[in-house]
Amino acid sequence: xxxxxxxxxxxxTGAQGxxxxxxxxxxxxxxxxxxxxxxxxxSDNARALAxxxxxxxxxxxxxxxxxxxxxxxxxxxxxxxxxxxxxxxxKEQAQAAALARAAKAAGIAHAVWSTLEDSRNFIxxxxxxxxxxxxxxxxxxxxxxxxxxxxxxxxxxxxxFLLTSFYWENLIxxxxxxxxxxxxxxxxxxxxxxxxxxxxxxxxxxxxxxGVFKRGAELIGQRVxxxxxxxxxxxxxxxxxxxxGEPVRYQALDPALFRSFGFPGAEDLxxxxxxxxxxxxxxxxxxxxxxxxxxxPALQTFAQWLAANKARIPIA
Ligand SMILES: NC(=O)c1ccc[n+]([C@@H]2O[C@H](COP(=O)([O-])OP(=O)(O)OC[C@H]3O[C@@H](n4cnc5c(N)ncnc54)[C@H](OP(=O)(O)O)[C@@H]3O)[C@@H](O)[C@H]2O)c1
Numbered sequence: 001x002x003x004x005x006x007x008x009x010x011x012x013t014g015a016q017g018x019x020x021x022x023x024x025x026x027x028x029x030x031x032x033x034x035x036x037x038x039x040x041x042x043s044d045n046a047r048a049l050a051x052x053x054x055x056x057x058x059x060x061x062x063x064x065x066x067x068x069x070x071x072x073x074x075x076x077x078x079x080x081x082x083x084x085x086x087x088x089x090x091k092e093q094a095q096a097a098a099l100a101r102a103a104k105a106a107g108i109a110h111a112v113w114s115t116l117e118d119s120r121n122f123i124x125x126x127x128x129x130x131x132x133x134x135x136x137x138x139x140x141x142x143x144x145x146x147x148x149x150x151x152x153x154x155x156x157x158x159x160x161f162l163l164t165s166f167y168w169e170n171l172i173x174x175x176x177x178x179x180x181x182x183x184x185x186x187x188x189x190x191x192x193x194x195x196x197x198x199x200x201x202x203x204x205x206x207x208x209x210x211g212v213f214k215r216g217a218e219l220i221g222q223r224v225x226x227x228x229x230x231x232x233x234x235x236x237x238x239x240x241x242x243x244x245g246e247p248v249r250y251q252a253l254d255p256a257l258f259r260s261f262g263f264p265g266a267e268d269l270x271x272x273x274x275x276x277x278x279x280x281x282x283x284x285x286x287x288x289x290x291x292x293x294x295x296x297p298a299l300q301t302f303a304q305w306l307a308a309n310k311a312r313i314p315i316a
Pocket of ligand 1: 010011012013014015016017037038039040043059060061062080081082083084085141164165166167168170
């Protein structure tokens with residue numbers, strides 16, 4: 001479509017951005033076209049996006065000039081940073097700052113920044129309920145994103161702040177799926193307490209982002225929280241059991257125990273779960289599945305996602 005508006009997508013070879021590129025390409029008459037930004041234009045994922053109809057251009061979040069070039073001519077831009085590649089909140093904020101400056105320089109009319117809450121607005125550093133990490137964070141991968149929100153506003157970039165949720169794909173890729181307990185029963189041991197917890201199929205994050213771009217000006221300056229469902233840990237375990245054909249027992253772990261597990265990011269995730277549980281009402285209120293479904297009518301439920309993905313969950 002010659003007059004289609006171009007959306008430049010950071011993270012296009014990954015989960016969130018990939019979902020957005022696929023949503024744009026799947027809606028041929030929708031008035032948008034996709035440019036995939038990547039450091040590795042020859043990777044399999046980048047080639048697949050090109051074959052599907054996206055323009056693929058080189059850009060690196062650590063090279064601001066490359067971002068300005070890659071955003072040239074774009075109407076909109078999707079911005080995501082990948083904390084888990086480097087585990088550095090300072091680097092994540094430097095990348096967000098570069099994105100904000102580049103978006104301003106390129107004259108982006110609508111940016112969508114994939115963000116999360118700054119947990120320190122809920123739990124000040126002096127609060128000893130959970131340890132302070134890396135000197136000035138409670139949940140580093142949340143705080144770095146939330147602390148970066150103002151960079152886009154300060155730079156004068158018309159931005160929608162997209163509050164994402166816990167991916168169901170974490171059951172597949174993050175080692176957070178059910179495991180067989182000593183008594184032989186499958187157990188989902190995770191610090192989710194007894195309350196509700198927002199979660200989502202990651203492909204739906206990109207589809208919701210596409211819905212945000214389609215709505216356009218009405219969502220600029222707004223915080224839009226999305227979730228597929230707001231389920232309790234027990235409800236999620238029951239749904240896994242129904243899909244797997246074998247009962248899954250929910251075990252509410254103590255966040256302090258989770259923090260002690262020792263894998264990279266364990267303390268960050270332990271604090272994250274504790275923050276999500278202790279402020280569940282606010283955390284859920286900020287993520288309305290009905291609002292997500294209005295942006296993305298194909299929004300999946302957990303049962304639908306499980307039906308399509310249960311074979312991918314590694315279970316010993
Ligand atoms: N797991 C969850 O439940 C969850 C929930 C909410 C939010 N998040 C957040 O999601 C973020 C990760 O997003 P994702 O899951 O979509 O990532 P992902 O699937 O791991 O892919 C990472 C993407 O980021 C791109 N990227 C990373 N560093 C880059 C750089 N320096 N320059 C250009 N591109 C770069 C990669 O592109 P190339 O390698 O092709 O260059 C790739 O497309 C994390 O910050 C995490 O905190 C995760």
